[in-house]
Amino acid sequence: MEKLFLLKPNFKDANVDGTEQLYYCPHCAMIEGVLSYYTQLKDKLEVIYIDFPRPRHKLVELVGEENQGCPNLVISKDDSVGLDTSYFMSLKGYLFVNKKELIVRYFTDKYGIGKPHP
Numbered sequence: 001m002e003k004l005f006l007l008k009p010n011f012k013d014a015n016v017d018g019t020e021q022l023y024y025c026p027h028c029a030m031i032e033g034v035l036s037y038y039t040q041l042k043d044k045l046e047v048i049y050i051d052f053p054r055p056r057h058k059l060v061e062l063v064g065e066e067n068q069g070c071p072n073l074v075i076s077k078d079d080s081v082g083l084d085t086s087y088f089m090s091l092k093g094y095l096f097v098n099k100k101e102l103i104v105r106y107f108t109d110k111y112g113i114g115k116p117h118p
């Protein structure tokens with residue numbers, strides 16, 4: 001099953017301002033919006049919420065330290081038989097993509113959901 005990693009909201013980031021300001025990841029929020037529009041995706045994907053601080057261990061185990069940006073969709077080659085996955089990166093037998101535009105492209109190709117209006 002495809003694993004979709006999203007950051008939990010309400011994190012602090014000392015690298016931005018060193019204060020108590022809380023943040024959410026706007027890229028993950030966009031994916032959350034798509035999941036709420038197309039609720040059938042929630043039955044198809046394993047959605048895994050992880051904490052903001054790096055290293056993000058569950059993700060690093062799959063795709064390595066340098067690829068832990070979120071949102072991140074990790075799939076196996078079996079998940080994508082017959083689909084164009086040329087825009088995925090490949091590591092340790094997994095395919096992954098960590099750009100929101102490409103994650104929703106996969107959802108459209110595989111599950112037939114709508115596309116972002118141009």
Ligand SMILES: N[C@@H](CCC(=O)N[C@@H](CS)C(=O)NCC(=O)O)C(=O)O
Pocket residue numbers: 007024025026027054068069070071098099100101
């Ligand atoms: N181009 C990516 C940007 C995603 C992004 O910058 N995510 C941040 C969190 S808001 C992140 O995980 N950055 C890398 C890191 O913190 O290690 C997208 O469109 O999805």
